[in-house]
Amino acid sequence: MQTVTQLDPLRRAVDALKGDGPVALVPTMGALHEGHLALVRAAKARAAHVAVSIFVNPRQFGANEDLDKYPRQLAADAALLEAEGVSLLWAPEPTAMYPQGYATNVSVSGVSEGLCGAARPGHFDGVATVVCKLFNQVRPDLSLFGEKDWQQLAVIRQMARDLDLTLPHVDAIIGVPTVRETDGLALSSRNAYLSAEQRAAAAALPRTMRWAAEAIARGAGVELTLREAEVLLLASGFDKIDYVALCDAQSLAPLTVLGGNPARLLVASRIGGTRLIDNMPV
Ligand code: PAF
Numbered sequence: 001m002q003t004v005t006q007l008d009p010l011r012r013a014v015d016a017l018k019g020d021g022p023v024a025l026v027p028t029m030g031a032l033h034e035g036h037l038a039l040v041r042a043a044k045a046r047a048a049h050v051a052v053s054i055f056v057n058p059r060q061f062g063a064n065e066d067l068d069k070y071p072r073q074l075a076a077d078a079a080l081l082e083a084e085g086v087s088l089l090w091a092p093e094p095t096a097m098y099p100q101g102y103a104t105n106v107s108v109s110g111v112s113e114g115l116c117g118a119a120r121p122g123h124f125d126g127v128a129t130v131v132c133k134l135f136n137q138v139r140p141d142l143s144l145f146g147e148k149d150w151q152q153l154a155v156i157r158q159m160a161r162d163l164d165l166t167l168p169h170v171d172a173i174i175g176v177p178t179v180r181e182t183d184g185l186a187l188s189s190r191n192a193y194l195s196a197e198q199r200a201a202a203a204a205l206p207r208t209m210r211w212a213a214e215a216i217a218r219g220a221g222v223e224l225t226l227r228e229a230e231v232l233l234l235a236s237g238f239d240k241i242d243y244v245a246l247c248d249a250q251s252l253a254p255l256t257v258l259g260g261n262p263a264r265l266l267v268a269s270r271i272g273g274t275r276l277i278d279n280m281p282v
Pocket of ligand 1: 027028029055057060127130131149152
């Protein structure tokens with residue numbers, strides 16, 4: 001595996017890999033876990049080479065968020081990727097990504113405005129900006145993202161459509177199902193912040209979501225079920241609910257009744273200082 005930290009060597013390395021066939025990009029912020037490795041494995045199944053980026057993107061963190069304490073473990077991450085047969089690791093310094101004088105922002109309206117967009121102003125501008133740059137830097141044939149960040153995936157697909165960032169592969173932006181612990185908690189780099197007590201209580205998140213998704217699918221009232229889910233989460237040890245919402249799975253428009261189109265239940269909730277998100281089909 002080749003590790004590059006500057007743009008010129010990155011471009012040369014990608015050109016060399018492209019001689020063998022399609023290159024898949026897995027963008028990450030590091031602190032890799034089985035969820036990331038599932039993305040790498042899904043990428044390997046579809047492409048000749050896998051490139052992974054590790055960049056803790058300052059532009060997607062709010063002023064009072066966890067940018068400083070976000071786990072950074074480049075050497076351990078590189079060893080994991082090497083063992084998975086990744087060909088290229090793109091690990092730019094912040095100054096290589098955002099040099100002096102950098103002035104451009106990518107902002108996606110609509111799909112990025114509710115849910116996490118409302119709770120974390122500016123977050124999806126930061127995500128769209130860095131992913132747009134990563135696509136231009138690596139020029140992948142396809143790219144893979146975790147479904148755990150369902151809204152992020154919708155924002156990235158909208159951005160790629162709107163800016164004609166047409167990756168050559170058919171179905172080029174691929175969502176990979178969430179990987180879960182045995183008690184159902186979705187894997188996340190932020191789970192590392194949880195104390196043992198908070199970690200045990202956090203299992204209430206997928207449990208409550210499954211209950212709510214099944215209740216709504218059986219015909220229970222949407223509004224009432226969502227409010228009951230909030231009460232259950234707060235009673236299980238969560239301190240604050242950012243949202244518990246039923247949305248159209250694609251547009252993310254809020255739903256008050258199940259219609260003909262696929263629907264998704266999405267939750268963001270805080271336990272201790274840690275914000276956990278999850279989503280499930282209904
Ligand atoms: O999902 C993440 O890890 C990040 O939001 C991403 C897509 C790598 C952009 O920084």
